[in-house]
Amino acid sequence: MLAFTLRRAVQAIGVMFAVGIIAFSMFRFAGDPVNQIVSIDTSAAERAIVRKSLGLDDPVPVQFVRYFADAAQFKFGVSYQFRQPVAALLMERMPATLELAICATVFAMVFGILMGVYSALKRDTVLAKLFQAVSLIGISLPTFLIGILLIYLFAVTLGWLPSFGRGEVVKLGWWTTGLLTVSGLKALIMPAITLGLFQMTLIMRLVRAEMLEVLRTDYIRFARARGLTTRAIHFGHALKNTLIPVITVAGLQFGSVIAFSIITETVFQWPGMGLLFVQAVQNVDIPIMAAYLLMVSLIFVTINLVVDILYTVVDPRLRSTVGRAA
């Protein structure tokens, strides 16, 4: 088990190294950073000084090692547009993004699993068919369109919910949260639904398909032959087996939720990392872009690792094969 975790961790470090190379090469190939900093009438001599002060005249391998060593300590340089350390900018905005992503995922999991189980057990009811139809819409409509439709309906027409921003936030140390104020919660509803809708439909369809599959297995038939209650069979025996693939997908999707939050944050002007990234792209603010790339990859890699470990917790068969292989 420990060896398995270690092996996976080493693989994760390898992936981060590769991403680091890509992030670093953005500096080399996405224009000259000096030009982004100085104005048009800066003299060549002054440009050379700036270049030297940023260490941009060193050989490429030296720059790469320096960049990587800094990144490992969460130092991502200084933003060209804000003239502030990128790490501080990201930290300031991370709570907003994480809160949004977690709420969206919880929303997606809870409703996705409930609707999936319902439509698998009551396959022929009107409601189950409605869920199927709605899930098609959820899976095929683009995120920004859903966001705009929600804003039009609930903010513009009905005026129930705010159309942008995060509402009032409360500071808890360095973390800021909107979960403790009414306006913060109200502001969270639409972005969370927008962001989570795709995952919800995905999870719902997955749960439904898996559940139908599991209900056909021999051990469910045997459980029925043993006279167990329908409730124990459906929610004890079938659901647990259904959730194994769901854990993987939901876990991996959490990474995409954070990545996709770029769009949702833009639509709702949500002050998170995604919005910061979009602004950085518009202003060719490469340190932020590179740092965002690294952050998102780190989150992805971490989630993968956690999902792998969770797997072995749920499925005893993996536990022993993993143990034996180690």
Place this chain on the structure above:
Amino acid sequence: MTEPVLSVRDLHVEFASRRGTLRAIDGVSFDIAKGEVLGVVGESGAGKSVTGLSVIGLIDPPGRIAGGEIHLAGLRIDNLPPEEMRRIRGKRIGMIFQDPLTSLNPLYKVGDQIVETIRTHLNLSESAARRRAIDLLAEVGIPAPEKRIDGYPHEFSGGMRQRVVIALAICAEPELIIADEPTTALDVSVQAQIISLIKRLGRDHGTAVMLVTHDMGVIAETSDRVAVMYAGRVAEIGPVQDVVKNPLHPYAKGLMGAIPTLAGEDKRLVQIPGSMPRLSAIPRGCSFNPRCAFAFDRCRVERPEPLPRGAQSVACHLYDDVPAESVA
């Protein structure tokens, strides 16, 4: 004679399909007495498993019991409400399926699965149920049961898993066990152990056993009586010695002729020509007539009904009015 544990009368099971209704079971009747083992043999698709599943009430839609009656110790069970039938399953009727590798839920410890079943049917505390589970595992021959009870199914071999399945089937002391090809998926050496285990349990607890198999060797070794099924009907039923030594129905004769013997005679094994008809194309008259060497005109028109002949009962026109002595 006391009332049989299981009594099946004129059972009909139908499956609705796109091409009309298929009749999988067409008028099957038999009894199983307390402590008796009834072997049910026949080719694949003869309706053996479907008969077992209808007794325990697990025919999945689109299948349904279309006629007949099933009585368990006098209680009619084929038309019980689902919830009452559920209480009978596992408590009064235990079932053993073919493949022990897939019969157990891989995510739960075997002990938890046994305790869950015990507590569903008997009013026992968690710890009492666990003690009973350990006793059951010991009874079905699992070594070190107090340790193995916390193992997961994948940690057991196929034969050991079938023992766990049997423990699950008998955990509430059922009156009837339906074993649907319990040894087909096992190694030959393990088969004998499982068979003798089922036999012993039946004897010790006075449990009636319905043993579905296509293995004549298993039947000969285990059963008290045997029913030969063909195309959804019972062709012949009787005491196992009589049916094996002196089969009456031409199909039963064919089956017995197809058993290899160790005597080493250089005879070719007898083959029954052709194959069993599909459910959608059961021939008129006797369903066996196209494959039967003795078929005559009447067999192609009129369906033979089972008639008693000594201790046996046979559904064949050959025996309609012929005196016993003239039968070869």
